[in-house]
Amino acid sequence: MNHLVNDIEVIKSKATKIHDVDFDNLAFGKVYTDHMLECNFKNGKWEEPKVVPYQPIILDPSAKIFHYGQSVFEGMKAYKDNNDDVWLFRPVDNFKRLNISSKRLAMPELPEAYFMEGLKTLLQVDKDWIPKKEGSSLYVRPFVFASGKGFHASPADEYKFIIACAPSGAYFAGKIKVLIEEKYSRSANGGVGYAKAGGNYAGQFYPTQLAIEKGYNQVIWTDxxxxxxxxEAGAMNIFIRINDTLITAPTSxxxxxxxxxxxxIAIAEDKGIPVEVRTIKVHEVVEAAKNGSLKEMFGAGTAAVVSPISGFGYKDKDFSLPELENNYASYLKKRITDIQTNKAEDPFGWRYKV
Incomplete structure (x- = not known):
């Protein structure tokens, strides 16, 4: 079914909070813009989305989000270039993945027009909130959750789709030290690991706390x-460079x-960097660290883009990675961020003008 969006209704906030914000010292995801997009699923269909003032959500104590965890989200960023044009990066991919996640949790899928037109309208209304400082961006959080009532263990009959935004500075600073996990798992075959379900992240927190108590920043998840x-690396995908080859696990x-x-993967292949998408064994990484062929490890995700790893722990031993002047991590991060912020050509067609 095609969903045509009329002009999305915008209810403006009575006052702006923007003058209270120190844009030179933004923590990640702690300050929120004046408006949000809201859309309700009722009576078997999505209602028209609206842009409304950023505000608390009122829910019944029996709302199924609290009891059965039907909640999925996405992470995106909006950027402003030197001409004050606003850009997104591969937003349709986020939309498609949100629906893949929703389907896995028996939640209704969104019409593309509601997501894309709603997102564009919200960004136009809150355009002044998009920071221009190097490394900064407007973090955009679309999410869907069960608002329908009932203690019965079944999918809800009502849902909310919201997009909220937070101007943010650079996410991670410096390199991180990680612990290869030997006991806990992030996900399992046949499970919801491929979905951006809130519960996936809740389950990561405890093993990560244990790793932090041991002096590490994050966990490397194993099968x-x-x-x-x-x-994976924490809440990120992971890349490992052995000699000159970049290796990452296949999706599943x-x-x-x-x-x-x-x-x-696309940028590395375009640059002529050898890429292997395959299963990578823990013992292979440990052996490469011992013989000196392990050159780099880094996480990849929306928030940090690329997060270099300085060393890892495994079976009570620590292994350090070399400091390379011409490293893949820095090159790939700059290449992506230059495309995102309209500082470089985009041969892949990823950049999306709002």
Whole structure:
């Protein structure tokens, strides 16, 4: 069914909070813009989206989000270039993945027009909130959750789709030290690991806390059966460079189809960097660290884009990575951010003007 969007209704906030914000010192995702997009699913269909003032959500205590965890989200960024034009990066991929996640949790899929036109309208209304400082952006969080009532363990009959935005500075600073997980799992075959479901992240927090107590910043997730395969880095996809080859795990039931991941693979291949998408064993990485062929490891995701790893721990041993002047991580991060911020040509057609 085609969904045609008339002009999306905009209800402006009575006053702006923008003058209270220190745009030179933005924490990640802590300050929110004046408006949000809201859309309700009732009586078997999505109602027209609206842009409304950013405000609390009122829910019944029996709303199924609280009891059965039907909640999915996306992470995106909007950028402003030197001409004050506003850009998104591969937004249709985010829309498609949101619906893939929703379907896995038995939630209704959104019409593309509601997502894209709603997003564009919201960004036009809150355009002044998009920071221009190097490394900064407007973080955009679309999410869908069960608002329908009832204690019965079944899918809800009502849902909310919201897009909220937060001007943010650079996400990660510096390199991180990680611990290869030997006990806990992020996801399992046949599970919801490939969906951006809120519960996936809740389940990561405790093992990550344990790693932090041991002096690490983050966890490298391994497979749920034998913990022999490298899968993800914290809430990011992971890339490993052995000699000059860049290796990353294939997507599966367990591994998120990361948009930054796909972009890195395409840029690396375009640059002539050898890329292998394959299962990578923990013992292979440990052996490469011992013989000096392990050159780089880094996480890839929307928030940090690329997050370099300085070393890893495994079975009570620590391994350091070399400091390389011409490293892939810096090159790939700059290449992506230059495309995102309209500082470079976009041969891939990823940049989307709002």
């Amino acid at each position: 749920d059966v034998n913990h022999e395969n490298i899968e 039931d367990r591994i998120l189809d990361g948009i930054t991941r796909k972009s890195i």
